[in-house]
Amino acid sequence: MSEAGNSPARRTRSGKLRVHVMHKADAALWVVVGALVAVTVFAMVIMDYGKVNFFDACVAALGDFWEMMSTPGLAGHFTAEDVIVGLFESLALAALTTFIGAVIAFVFGLFAAVNLSNKAASNVIKILMSIFRAVPTILWVLVFSVAIGLGPEAAVAGLLFHSIAYLVKAYSEAFEEIDPGTLEALRASGARWWQIVFQAVIPAKTNELLSWTFIRFEINFVNAVAVGAVAGAGGIGYQLFLAGSFYLNLHEVGLIVYLCLAVAVVLEIIATQLRKRFIVQQ
Amino acid sequence: MAARKLAPLGPNGGAEDSLAKTNAFFRKKTLVLFAMVVAFFVINGVSGAFVEFDFVSAAVDVPAGIVWMLSEFAPSASSLEYLDSIMPALGSTILASVASSCIAAVFSFILAVLGSRSVGIGGPMALIVRAIASIFRNIPVVAWALVLLFSFKQSEFTGFLALFLTSFGYLTRCFLETIDEMSTGPIEALRATGATYFQIVVQAVIPMSVTSVISWVLYMIETNIRDATLVGILTGTGIGFVFDVYYKSFRYDVAGLTLVTIVIVVIACETLSNYIRRRIM
Numbered sequence: 001m002s003e004a005g006n007s008p009a010r011r012t013r014s015g016k017l018r019v020h021v022m023h024k025a026d027a028a029l030w031v032v033v034g035a036l037v038a039v040t041v042f043a044m045v046i047m048d049y050g051k052v053n054f055f056d057a058c059v060a061a062l063g064d065f066w067e068m069m070s071t072p073g074l075a076g077h078f079t080a081e082d083v084i085v086g087l088f089e090s091l092a093l094a095a096l097t098t099f100i101g102a103v104i105a106f107v108f109g110l111f112a113a114v115n116l117s118n119k120a121a122s123n124v125i126k127i128l129m130s131i132f133r134a135v136p137t138i139l140w141v142l143v144f145s146v147a148i149g150l151g152p153e154a155a156v157a158g159l160l161f162h163s164i165a166y167l168v169k170a171y172s173e174a175f176e177e178i179d180p181g182t183l184e185a186l187r188a189s190g191a192r193w194w195q196i197v198f199q200a201v202i203p204a205k206t207n208e209l210l211s212w213t214f215i216r217f218e219i220n221f222v223n224a225v226a227v228g229a230v231a232g233a234g235g236i237g238y239q240l241f242l243a244g245s246f247y248l249n250l251h252e253v254g255l256i257v258y259l260c261l262a263v264a265v266v267l268e269i270i271a272t273q274l275r276k277r278f279i280v281q282q
Numbered sequence: 283m284a285a286r287k288l289a290p291l292g293p294n295g296g297a298e299d300s301l302a303k304t305n306a307f308f309r310k311k312t313l314v315l316f317a318m319v320v321a322f323f324v325i326n327g328v329s330g331a332f333v334e335f336d337f338v339s340a341a342v343d344v345p346a347g348i349v350w351m352l353s354e355f356a357p358s359a360s361s362l363e364y365l366d367s368i369m370p371a372l373g374s375t376i377l378a379s380v381a382s383s384c385i386a387a388v389f390s391f392i393l394a395v396l397g398s399r400s401v402g403i404g405g406p407m408a409l410i411v412r413a414i415a416s417i418f419r420n421i422p423v424v425a426w427a428l429v430l431l432f433s434f435k436q437s438e439f440t441g442f443l444a445l446f447l448t449s450f451g452y453l454t455r456c457f458l459e460t461i462d463e464m465s466t467g468p469i470e471a472l473r474a475t476g477a478t479y480f481q482i483v484v485q486a487v488i489p490m491s492v493t494s495v496i497s498w499v500l501y502m503i504e505t506n507i508r509d510a511t512l513v514g515i516l517t518g519t520g521i522g523f524v525f526d527v528y529y530k531s532f533r534y535d536v537a538g539l540t541l542v543t544i545v546i547v548v549i550a551c552e553t554l555s556n557y558i559r560r561r562i563m
Contacts, residue, residue: 028561029493036499040380047377047438047442091329095325095329099322134552144351151334157340226512240424264420
């Protein structure tokens with residue numbers, strides 16, 4: 001194989017040209033895929049499947065699911081008014097969280113964007129945000145419901161952390177995309193920091209910031225439902241929990257699921273459109 | 283005088299015209315900004331009144347609550363002996379999160395290929411797949427957990443299934459976008475050479491999408507570890523259940539310790555997946 005050393009083309013042991021060359025990234029990819037498969041197999045082998053027969057349980061679960069989805073209705077535990085009010089309560093919790101979070105995240109976002117702030121402040125905020133994100137939303141809410149008492153304040157306070165962390169990331173990345181020429185021109189003309197923010201940053205990014213805020217509103221609605229169920233923070237999520245865990249009534253669960261589904265799908269469609277129109281993919 | 287010199291049109295008409303335009307532009311902008319601020323306060327006020335949210339007491343209570351939380355939920359020395367009961371639950375939660383993400387990824391990928399606009403089998407399939415993805419993604423995880431709990435009872439497998447079903451919907455949507463964003467050149471080239479559908483998928487679709495698929499799966503694992511606490515509280519499994527038990531029995535120091543272990547795992551997982559993303563890209 002002396003000619004293999006001279007020519008750049010790699011050959012196989014039998015002298016054929018190699019068509020596939022393993023790059024470092026490919027090797028890393030296969031290691032990752034292998035590791036994921038290994039962990040998955042290991043997890044499925046040692047998993048505790050409980051005492052139920054798998055196929056019977058599957059059949060029962062599908063039957064329940066079908067009953068839930070095909071015959072939604074009220075069974076006397078809630079009135080239609082209760083459920084609608086609950087739905088709006090969840091929406092209101094989501095709206096409050098989004099708006100309060102947006103204001104706080106805007107300030108943090110300005111300091112987290114490296115072109116408007118310094119490296120140290122940006123890093124401190126990014127570390128703080130990753131701690132905010134590391135604690136699951138539901139645990140923030142549970143902790144706050146003992147720290148400040150059960151109620152909408154605890155729910156909103158708990159939901160705020162992830163909302164802020166998400167929006168700070170979205171906002172600061174939007175700010176960092178601003179044309180450095182604009183900032184330089186304003187700085188050269190002697191504009192102060194807050195003048196730069198209000199004359200260049202906000203006007204250039206209004207649409208994008210609002211789109212991200214709405215996308216977060218969609219996520220916050222889903223979270224508000226989940227939090228209502230577990231932390232007793234009210235809203236339609238709590239009714240879902242009652243219907244499922246206390247009254248064991250699949251028809252009511254079905255009705256509430258349809259309501260949540262309808263709201264979530266509408267929000268999702270709007271969010272997708274906003275993302276397509278206003279958010280530039282890098 | 284300066285404005286007049288800069289104006290390109292006419293001796294005086296152009297300058298006044300452009301000045302008026304500039305003024306109108308800024309007036310409109312101020313109005314839009316003002317309308318947004320008003321809308322902000324109105325929506326906040328209405329929502330706040332509706333759920334009886336007290337802004338003043340929230341502003342006072344939340345910082346006090348954070349201080350209280352830091353002191354009460356701080357792990358104490360005696361809580362360390364409970365690590366023996368926390369660690370196995372944490373391990374099973376991580377395993378369930380990885381397994382549910384990976385298995386969901388396989389099913390989602392197949393569905394996404396069949397339903398994609400570029401390499402899908404066409405017909406109503408694209409719509410059906412999108413509808414399935416949307417339904418699975420948007421049914422609250424609480425509802426999944428409750429329905430599964432009826433038939434699968436309290437076992438790790440129930441938690442796994444709940445995570446699997448939500449991951450399935452989410453990943454299908456992400457994979458659909460990934461596949462539709464791919465360049466269609468290699469697919470058309472293969473089709474022109476007479477490759478079968480299976481060959482096109484194996485030789486073009488999978489190699490072109492595999493890095494972003496892995497990236498989404500890693501993201502899903504992170505999300506599932508966080509969601510596993512919610513699912514765990516509902517289905518009585520994993521780390522969520524452990525937290526719930528200590529939380530409800532007022533052992534806040536042990537609950538705090540559980541919280542700290544979750545934070546460490548989530549941050550470690552995030553760091554690891556960022557590292558992997560850099561290596562495979």
